[in-house]
Each structure stands twice: as C-alpha cells, then as structure tokens.
Amino acid sequence: MRKIHGQLIEDFRADEASRRIAAALGYDRIRVYPRGSEWVRIELLIGDPLDGEVPAPLAGRGLSVSDVEITIARDELGNPLRQSWVEGPHVCIQGATRSGKSVWCYSALAQLARLDDVLIAGSDLSGLLLGRPYVGTRHHEWQATGSADVEAHRDLLVRLVAEMDTRIRNLPPRRDKFTRFHAGFPLIVVVLEEFAGLLRLASTAPVEKGQPKMREQLLALYGRLVSEDTRRACG
Numbered sequence: 474m475r476k477i478h479g480q481l482i483e484d485f486r487a488d489e490a491s492r493r494i495a496a497a498l499g500y501d502r503i504r505v506y507p508r509g510s511e512w513v514r515i516e517l518l519i520g521d522p523l524d525g526e527v528p529a530p531l532a533g534r535g536l537s538v539s540d541v542e543i544t545i546a547r548d549e550l551g552n553p554l555r556q557s558w559v560e561g562p563h564v565c566i567q568g569a570t571r572s573g574k575s576v577w578c579y580s581a582l583a584q585l586a587r588l589d590d591v592l593i594a595g596s597d598l599s600g601l602l603l604g605r606p607y608v609g610t611r612h613h614e615w616q617a618t619g620s621a622d623v624e625a626h627r628d629l630l631v632r633l634v635a636e637m638d639t640r641i642r643n644l645p646p647r648r649d650k651f652t653r654f655h656a657g658f659p660l661i662v663v664v665l666e667e668f669a670g671l672l673r674l675a676s677t678a679p680v681e682k683g684q685p686k687m688r689e690q691l692l693a694l695y696g697r698l699v700s701e702d703t704r705r706a707c708g
C-alpha cells in the first residue's frame with residue numbers, strides 16, 4: 474500500500490487504524506512492515522492464535538535458568554514469545570479481575586520452578602499461586618501464604634531484603650548484577666501475588682509499640698526489592 478504524503482508506519486499500526494484496514498480488506502488482523510520510504514507491506518491474518526488450548530512447554534529438569542527461555546505469550550501469527558529470565562526485568566502483571574493474571578503466573582512459574590538454580594519466593598494472600606503447589610519443595614520455606622498472619626508476610630520480605638543486601642555486598646568489583654546461578658546460589662524470583670490485598674489487610678494489623686504501621690513496613694520492603702534488586706523478577 475502506498476503511503477500518502479506525511480503518513481508514518483505508526484499510522485497503519487495504530488490499534489484503531491489497523492482494525493479499520495483489516496475490516497475493509499475482510500480479514501481478522503493485519504501486520505504492517507515498512508517497504509522503502511513510500512510503501513508499507515500489509516500481511517493479512519486469519520484465525521485467532523489463542524483460539525484453543527495453548528500449553529506452556531516445560532524445559533527438561535536439571536537445566537540452568539541461564540540456558541532456557543520462558544514462554545510468556547504468543548504473537549498474532551501463533552509463534553511463541555520467549556524471554557530469558559536472567560535478563561528479565563521486573564514483571565508487572567496487570568489486568569481486570571478474571572482476565573488471566575494468575576493463570577499466566579502459574580504458567581511462567583511452572584516453567585521456572587523446575588530449574589535447579591531458581592528459587593520461587595514471595596507472598597501470596599490467596600495461597601493458590603504459591604504455597605500449596607510448593608509443599609515439600611525447596612521453594613516452600615521462602616513463601617508466605619494465607620491471610621491469617623500478616624507478620625509472616627512481613628518477615629518473609631525482611632528475609633528477602635536481607636538476602637538481597639548480602640548479595641549486593643558480595644558483588645564482584647565493577648559489576649552491578651549477577652548473571653550466573655547454581656543450586657547453592659539460585660536466581661530468586663520474588664512473586665507478590667495479591668499484594669494490594671495484603672496492604673489492605675495490613676492497614677488494620679496491630680504492630681509492636683514504636684514500630685511503623687504494618688502497611689508502611691510492607692511498602693518500604695517492597696520499595697527496596699523493586700528498586701535495588703540484583704537480578705530478580707517480581708510479579
């Protein structure tokens with residue numbers, strides 16, 4: 474398709490524009506590529522790559538997080554999108570209730586938890602994402618679950634911050650992150666499921682005399698984890 478003067482590739486790719494072009498051409502979706510300075514190439518796509526079950530492939534056991542990529546999504550052609558977790562930034566999963574956030578987390582964590590050099594740690598008020606599936610595994614003692622004991626969640630975050638501080642102290646000179654892990658020094662994936670709910674619960678929790686409010690303590694620990702981490706992800 475020839476561009477008219479002043480048009481950019483973004484004009485074709487914008488959500489509404491691409492839906493209009495697809496509808497006009499009688500297809501479900503389009504993909505737009507640049508073609509020289511005057512043209513764009515439009516690929517016409519039919520079918521929904523998410524129509525039907527999409528299993529997450531599990532890596533073989535005994536592999537290192539440095540050697541595998543985690544499947545996180547599917548593109549519009551149905552090809553898997555993969556992400557190395559060693560390079561992984563923080564992961565923030567956002568969406569309306571029942572949009573699939575927790576199920577996405579099950580899928581990502583199932584792929585990560587079986588790697589020898591990954592530790593799945595964190596807090597989960599619901600006790601569905603963390604907790605029960607991990608009973609009897611090395612991950613379990615790094616997880617706080619349920620709503621009965623807010624202090625247990627606080628104490629777990631304190632432990633994680635302490636571990637982070639130890640690791641920061643042990644960073645090799647002129648390095649600002651770790652990139653190699655092993656079973657004795659795992660990449661720690663910190664999962665914060667239903668953290669907003671934990672904060673709500675904490676707003677009425679009693680604290681020891683002279684201590685900041687529980688909600689403030691949790692927010693301070695969370696702030697340290699997300700701003701100073703040396704290679705970990707939090708969802």
Ligand SMILES: Nc1ncnc2c1ncn2[C@@H]1O[C@H](COP(=O)(O)OP(=O)(O)O)[C@@H](O)[C@H]1O
Pocket residue numbers: 568569570571572573574575576577
């Ligand atoms: N990828 C998916 N494919 C099919 N069904 C899904 C998918 N993700 C979630 N669901 C279904 O949608 C419902 C809500 O998902 P859930 O992950 O609990 O949402 P959230 O955590 O965002 O509230 C669940 O019953 C789940 O079975």
Ligand SMILES: [Mg+2]
Pocket residue numbers: 574575
């Ligand atoms: Mg959920």
